[in-house]
Amino acid sequence: MALSGLWLSVIAGSAIGLAGVLAILFIAFDLIAPVREARNANLAIERTCYERVLMREPVLVEVNVENHGPRIDRILLRDLPPPKTEVVKGSTSLFCGIPRNGEVVIRYELIFNEPGDYHFDSTAVRTQSMFGLSERSFSLRSQTAVRVYPKHLTKRVTARPAKVLGWSGITPSRFKGGRLDFVDIREYRAGDPLKDVNWKASGRAGRTLVNEWNVERGLDSIVVVDLSSESVPSVRDWSGRTDIITAAYELVSSLTGSGNRVGMLIMGNILKRTKPGFGTKQLSQIVEGLVDSEVGMIWSAEHIESFLEMFFRKQYRTRGGTLFFVFAQPSTRLLSTLKSLSEKGFVCNSIMVDVLPEEENALVRYGILKSDDAMFGMRYARAEAEYSVRILSQTCNTFLWRPAKGFRPVSGVQRA
Amino acid sequence: MATSERVQAGVGGAKGLNYKEFSAIFLVSEIIAGLVLRSPGASFVMGLSVVVLLYGLYRVRPVLVQLSGWISYLPLAFAAGEFVHGIIPFMIAGLYVITISEMIAFSRQAAFMTESVVGVDAQTGSLLSQLSRVHTARIAYFLAIGLALIVVSYLASSLTTYASELVVAAILLLLAMVHFASK
Numbered sequence: 139m140a141l142s143g144l145w146l147s148v149i150a151g152s153a154i155g156l157a158g159v160l161a162i163l164f165i166a167f168d169l170i171a172p173v174r175e176a177r178n179a180n181l182a183i184e185r186t187c188y189e190r191v192l193m194r195e196p197v198l199v200e201v202n203v204e205n206h207g208p209r210i211d212r213i214l215l216r217d218l219p220p221p222k223t224e225v226v227k228g229s230t231s232l233f234c235g236i237p238r239n240g241e242v243v244i245r246y247e248l249i250f251n252e253p254g255d256y257h258f259d260s261t262a263v264r265t266q267s268m269f270g271l272s273e274r275s276f277s278l279r280s281q282t283a284v285r286v287y288p289k290h291l292t293k294r295v296t297a298r299p300a301k302v303l304g305w306s307g308i309t310p311s312r313f314k315g316g317r318l319d320f321v322d323i324r325e326y327r328a329g330d331p332l333k334d335v336n337w338k339a340s341g342r343a344g345r346t347l348v349n350e351w352n353v354e355r356g357l358d359s360i361v362v363v364d365l366s367s368e369s370v371p372s373v374r375d376w377s378g379r380t381d382i383i384t385a386a387y388e389l390v391s392s393l394t395g396s397g398n399r400v401g402m403l404i405m406g407n408i409l410k411r412t413k414p415g416f417g418t419k420q421l422s423q424i425v426e427g428l429v430d431s432e433v434g435m436i437w438s439a440e441h442i443e444s445f446l447e448m449f450f451r452k453q454y455r456t457r458g459g460t461l462f463f464v465f466a467q468p469s470t471r472l473l474s475t476l477k478s479l480s481e482k483g484f485v486c487n488s489i490m491v492d493v494l495p496e497e498e499n500a501l502v503r504y505g506i507l508k509s510d511d512a513m514f515g516m517r518y519a520r521a522e523a524e525y526s527v528r529i530l531s532q533t534c535n536t537f538l539w540r541p542a543k544g545f546r547p548v549s550g551v552q553r554a
Numbered sequence: 555m556a557t558s559e560r561v562q563a564g565v566g567g568a569k570g571l572n573y574k575e576f577s578a579i580f581l582v583s584e585i586i587a588g589l590v591l592r593s594p595g596a597s598f599v600m601g602l603s604v605v606v607l608l609y610g611l612y613r614v615r616p617v618l619v620q621l622s623g624w625i626s627y628l629p630l631a632f633a634a635g636e637f638v639h640g641i642i643p644f645m646i647a648g649l650y651v652i653t654i655s656e657m658i659a660f661s662r663q664a665a666f667m668t669e670s671v672v673g674v675d676a677q678t679g680s681l682l683s684q685l686s687r688v689h690t691a692r693i694a695y696f697l698a699i700g701l702a703l704i705v706v707s708y709l710a711s712s713l714t715t716y717a718s719e720l721v722v723a724a725i726l727l728l729l730a731m732v733h734f735a736s737k
Contacts, residue, residue, distance in 0.1 A: 156641055156707075157627055157648025159727055160700050164652050166731040167696050212685065214667065233667040234681035235688060242681060268692050269656055270616045270663070 168269035180207030183278040185217075185258055192289045193253050193380065196226055201244040201261055201280070205236040212266040215244055220256040222375055223248045250286040252380045253429045258282040287429055288380075288387040321350045357398040357460050358414065360446065361390055361424075364465035364472055365406030365431055366438040371466055371493055376500035378466040378493040383428045385491045385539040386464045394421045402427060403445055407434025411445065439472035443479060463534075464489045468526050477533050486534035489545065490527065494519050496541075573611065573661035580607070580654050584626055587633035596629040607658070614666045616659035623655030641711055645704045653697060660689055699730050 182204045191197045201217050216231040228246030236242055250256060260277040267273075323339055326346035334348040363386045364370075371378045386402075393400045394417060401414030402424045410427040412420070437445075446461075461484050465472060468490070480486045498516055501507040507515060530536045531549030538546050584600045603626040610618025627647055634643035664682055 154628070154631070154644060156644045157631070157651075159703065159707075160645065160648040160652055162727055163700060163703065163730055164656075164696060166727075167692070167699075211688075214663070229668055229678055231667045232678055232681065233664055234678075234685045243677060245677070268689060270659060 164269065165271060168267045168271045181205055181263065181278060183261055183280045185261075185280040185282045187258070187282055187284060189283065190285050190287065191250065193286050193384075194249050194251065194289060196247040196249055197284070198245070198247050199258075202241060203232075203236070203244070203261070203278070204241045205238065207238070209238050209240075210236045210265050211268040212270065214262075214264040214266070215242070216262040217244050217246075217258075218260060218262060219248055220258060222251050223256065224251060250284070251375075252377070253286050253288045253383050255429070256284045256286060258284070285429060287425060288384045290384075290388055290391060323347050324350050357393065357400075359393060359398060359460040359462060360401045360403060360414065361386055361393070361462045361464060362442055362446075363402065363404045363406075363428070363431070364439050364442075364463065364469075365404060365433045366469065366471075367433055367435045368438070368469045369465045369467055369472065370433045371497050372433070373497060373500035373506065374504050376496065376503075377433060378491065378497070379431075379433050381491050381493050381496065381539075381541060382464055382466055383431065384541065385489055387425060387428055388539070388544065389462060389464065389489060390424050391421060394418065394424075400424070403442065404428065404431045405437045405439060405442060407432035407436050409437040409441075409445070439469055439475050442472075442475045446479075460485045460487065462487045462489060464491065464539075466491045466493045467523070468530060473529060476530070480533040488530045488534050488536045489539050490523070490530070490536060490548075492523075492538055492540045494523065573658050573665055576654060576658045576661060577607065577611065580623075580626075580658065583630065583650070583654075587626070587630050590633040590636050591629060596632070599629050600626060611658070611662050614662060616663060619659040619662065620652075620655045623651035627651045640708070642704065642708055645700075645707065649697065649700045649704065652700075653693060656693060660686075703727070703730070 184202045184204075185199065186202070187199045188197055199217070199219070201215070203215060212233075212235055214231065214233050219225065219230060225246055225248045230244065230246050232242060232244045234242055244261070259281055260279045262275070262277050264273055264275045323336055324347065326335065326340075326348050330348045334351075336347050336349050339347045363382060365379060365382065370382065390400055390402065397416070399414045399416055400420060402410070402412040404410035404427055408431060410431055412424050412427055415423075461479060463472065463476065463486065465488070468476075468488070476486055476488070494516060497519075498507075498512045501515075502509055502512050527536050527538075527548050535547070536549045538548050540546070581604065584603060588597050588600050603622045606618055606625060607622035610616070610622060630651065631644045631647035634647055637643075638646075664686060668678075668682070
């Protein structure tokens with residue numbers, strides 16, 4: 139263009155095209171050396187980040203880019219975090235120059251909004267000449283996987299006694315020293331703990347006597363998490379899965395922490411089941427299952443009963459097993475399953491996760507509803523939730539779980 | 555792993571004029587040129603240039619920003635021609651549109667890399683400032699060579715005919731290119 143301007147100036151005898159001289163000078167300044175160098179860009183990339191993190195905790199991500207080729211005058215780097223993450227500090231992009239054998243770092247903090255596996259893949263790169271007239275775009279791959287775990291939002295329930303939320307079961311608690319009722323005084327035997335010695339009685343009798351207690355009994359429980367699509371509300375990127383998983387995690391954590399035997403069944407796209415067991419190892423196995431869970435319709439609530447029988451046998455009925463159902467909104471399938479299990483003698487407990495405030499926030503945030511409309515809609519949603527609670531309370535004890543507030547009993551059938 | 559304190563919210567990027575200030579300077583010069591020329595055609599071209607500039611800034615397209623500069627080249631040159639005669643207004647206008655549109659495009663790109671985030675860390679800000687300094691130095695070098703070219707062309711034009719000015723300019727251009735390439 140600049141050359142044609144000059145040519146026109148010559149043939150027309152006019153000074154109009156003289157700016158072409160400066161344009162050529164500008165292009166020459168920009169392109170002569172850097173073009174060759176930009177094409178030979180030899181970049182190495184490495185991303186560092188914790189591999190196991192907690193949901194909604196800021197995580198520092200650093201992307202190191204090293205230039206082993208000639209100097210790059212101008213480079214635009216943009217790291218691409220996985221979906222459902224939010225950058226809370228720093229920048230995912232960098233605009234700079236990198237000398238030969240130089241290194242630059244993209245550094246930012248992000249939070250993961252949902253438990254699960256997240257994969258960082260590539261960083262977009264644009265090398266440019268100094269005035270940006272020449273450009274080359276490509277991407278550098280640096281695969282990093284981050285596993286995000288649910289976070290305990292509510293203050294932990296005290297570890298003793300081996301009862302949670304007011305229930306007690308018949309399984310001997312694994313919690314050592316668990317005591318419920320005083321039974322008798324007996325002779326000291328080797329191995330008895332010192333704290334059980336009844337010093338007053340021993341003084342009177344002239345021999346060592348110890349107190350005897352009934353062994354504490356805990357629950358033999360199965361936590362059923364309903365992640366079928368019809369039970370999990372979602373608005374674009376937001377879904378109730380996060381809160382359901384957090385509630386289930388808090389419930390399992392308090393159950394295992396109090397010495398109860400806990401198993402788990404997760405319905406959804408992937409069926410996850412964990413046989414009942416005790417302790418922190420069991421808890422971590424259950425949490426891994428929760429992290430891997432997916433919302434979907436493949437395994438819906440209607441399959442719960444058959445899976446309970448298949449995996450955990452009928453012993454649960456005879457041993458007085460307790461079932462906990464964790465869900466956001468009960469589907470008709472779940473309600474009929476609950477009724478059926480309750481009639482067969484299982485002690486059923488419902489944990490209804492209150493996701494309505496989060497759902498309202500999401501609707502307003504994405505501009506689907508205005509704030510006033512959302513308030514109007516919330517009245518209907520609350521009425522629907524109250525109706526669900528009424529139906530549920532005919533068959534089971536019902537609890538409401540709210541983030542950071544924990545479990546609150548809303549109704550019960552007094553059958554625990 | 556570095557601590558999170560290394561990421562500091564609100565640390566600034568490149569110092570100096572930003573794209574809004576450069577754009578304001580450019581728009582003021584366009585308005586002045588429009589007032590000097592008082593021609594509907596010139597006003598239309600200026601308007602077109604402003605639209606292209608705003609769209610280029612909005613979409614962060616350096617090419618459109620440069621194009622906006624070139625659209626306004628002729629009105630600016632003719633407006634400058636009202637005060638200075640000969641080849642000088644054309645060369646000055648050319649130098650002006652190239653320089654200002656490059657500065658706008660660069661500062662817009664730099665701002666875009668940092669505006670949509672919650673703050674950049676000190677190291678990122680420092681790298682951006684460093685790049686900005688190098689870019690300004692390169693622009694200043696271009697300006698110096700461009701001005702020298704204009705002065706020499708002007709002197710040459712007082713000695714010989716218009717055609718020979720172009721020859722002189724071309725020779726000087728080649729010299730500049732050879733000089734730059736050998737660096």
